[in-house]
Amino acid sequence: MVKSQTLVLDRTFAALSDPTRRALLARLDEEDSVSISELARPFPVSLPAIMKHLDVLEDAGLITREKTGRTVNCQLIAQPMQEAVAWLNRYERFWNKQLDRLTAFVERDQPPTKKARKK
Amino acid sequence: MVKSQTLVLDRTFAALSDPTRRALLARLDEEDSVSISELARPFPVSLPAIMKHLDVLEDAGLITREKTGRTVNCQLIAQPMQEAVAWLNRYERFWNKQLDRLTAFVERDQPPTKKARKK
DNA sequence: CTAATACTTAACCCGATGGTTAAGTCTCAG
């Protein structure tokens, strides 16, 4: 069931790379279980376009769909995002380092008595 | 200079959706400032293919290139990743919730303490 | 039963992506 892990990241990041898809997820974040037509309503694109986005999100394991009568309700699954964050956190020390450098730079300027340097 | 923020996320996530690109970043994580040909060597694709990946990474603001003589050195810029993480963390409570449910399930057999459990 | 509602599927467009090979530029060693 490992499903190549790398493939999971591929699909997760790809799914997140589209603003419409991120907006759909955001909607499912504030209200779980939303029907497809309600999900689609705010967007200026056709329903089939939204369907495709939902397909992508489902393939990435970021949502599930559940049919009830003629309506289909979607809900968010956050776990793949967590894995994405886990991958990204590998670089945390890196941006901390850069932040530290910035902090050091800013703090060095505190006493304005020394000679001014530029750039 | 805001560059639409949403566009930044688009490009960051898109850049991260390719395993070759993630591997390139990983390489730049363990060793900063690596030449293009050295970066390319481990991969079974042509140099121009790697060049295109580097273009994507640069457009996403994830690397910089610096020419020295006839070689070009690349280095990682982690900040866009940090913004990606910031976006993803919006869903943190979501996977915590799911984790809590799991925790509750596991701890069901223990005497229910009224006191707040550990954060 | 009929018709509206809520999706779903199919067929098509077109620009972006990831790869190729081939040729071009620039730099440095000899």
Add this chain to the structure above:
DNA sequence: CTGAGACTTAACCATCGGGTTAAGTATTAG
């Protein structure tokens, strides 16, 4: 000066992604 090394650019190709319109399938309200 010449040639090898390190990119860079160009041209091309196949597939994918995001969008469309149009038609099809269930379900359910009347």
